[in-house]
Amino acid sequence: xxxxxxxxxxxxxxxxxxxxxxxxxxxxxxxxxxxxxxxxxxxxxxxxxxxxxxxxxxxxxxxxxxxxxxxxxxxxxxxxxxxxxxxxxxxxxxxxxxxxxxxxxxxxxxxxxxxxxxxxxxxxxxxxxxxxxxxxxxxxxxxxxxxxxxxxxxxxxxxxxxxxxxxxxxxxxxxxxxxxxxxxxxxxxxxxxxxxxxxxxxxxxxxxxxxxxxxxxxxxxxxxxxxxxxxxxxxxxxxxxxxxxxxxxxxxxxxxxxxxxxxxxxxxxxxxxxxxxxxxxxxxxxxxxxxxxxxxxx
Numbered sequence: 001x002x003x004x005x006x007x008x009x010x011x012x013x014x015x016x017x018x019x020x021x022x023x024x025x026x027x028x029x030x031x032x033x034x035x036x037x038x039x040x041x042x043x044x045x046x047x048x049x050x051x052x053x054x055x056x057x058x059x060x061x062x063x064x065x066x067x068x069x070x071x072x073x074x075x076x077x078x079x080x081x082x083x084x085x086x087x088x089x090x091x092x093x094x095x096x097x098x099x100x101x102x103x104x105x106x107x108x109x110x111x112x113x114x115x116x117x118x119x120x121x122x123x124x125x126x127x128x129x130x131x132x133x134x135x136x137x138x139x140x141x142x143x144x145x146x147x148x149x150x151x152x153x154x155x156x157x158x159x160x161x162x163x164x165x166x167x168x169x170x171x172x173x174x175x176x177x178x179x180x181x182x183x184x185x186x187x188x189x190x191x192x193x194x195x196x197x198x199x200x201x202x203x204x205x206x207x208x209x210x211x212x213x214x215x216x217x218x219x220x221x222x223x224x225x226x227x228x229x230x231x232x233x234x235x236x237x238x239x240x241x242x243x244x245x246x247x248x249x250x251x252x253x254x255x256x257x258x259x260x261x262x263x264x265x266x267x268x269x270x271x272x273x274x275x276x277x278x279x280x281x282x283x284x285x286x287x288x289x290x291x292x293x294x295x296x297x298x
Contacts, residue, residue: 031183
């Protein structure tokens with residue numbers, strides 16, 4: 001039962017003893033060494049409907065997931081507010097994360113607003129204006145956000161959105177960018193290979209467990225908690241991989257424990273006790289019947 005401790009060494013969960021490889025070295029697993037940065041989100045496509053019967057000033061909220069320049073995931077909240085004239089909406093982008101900011105655009109206001117998201121009379125998307133970016137140039141649907149590693153522009157597209165009769169259900173349909181790959185957990189094969197399992201499902205071999213073979217296994221001293229210690233009578237130790245030199249394989253996901261199921265044993269004990277009580281009553285009843293028969297003869 002192993003874990004990666006605070007010093008990044010593979011250790012026994014109960015005792016804290018470090019696990020060693022075939023060369024007798026402590027196995028060290030640094031989760032940061034397996035990280036592969038992703039790529040930033042630059043575009044988010046929206047799909048769905050905005051209810052045309054929404055009263056002016058009323059809002060509809062939805063959320064989207066985006067990635068920063070390192071590939072870490074973040075959630076942005078999109079708040080659509082019904083505005084005048086008819087078929088017009090304003091979008092404000094926010095986030096519950098306290099360390100995320102929306103830098104100033106042009107003019108000097110936080111660039112997290114897209115105004116005048118407009119639909120035609122038939123309910124299909126028509127046009128929009130981003131007041132922060134559109135001054136002195138063509139209108140764009142960008143917002144500028146800083147997740148802690150520099151400004152990042154994210155463009156929102158409304159091509160697949162509508163404003164037609166029915167509930168508002170706008171949501172994210174797609175996005176670019178890539179999630180970072182990070183360390184997830186440790187797995188061990190039957191041969192004792194220690195693998196770092198990553199968040200994308202892939203695994204990388206770190207090293208191989210050292211299985212200790214002793215000349216005299218009976219000489220090992222039991223120290224408790226499944227731990228044994230060499231003594232003067234155990235002889236020399238040889239470290240091998242699982243399945244080599246008669247060492248046997250490594251079973252991952254199994255812990256040695258008693259093979260007795262206490263619940264089953266207690267149930268069986270109760271059944272046996274009831275059976276004994278029933279048998280005793282049968283014998284007692286038979287004795288009473290025979291006694292009555294003897295009394296009739298007298």
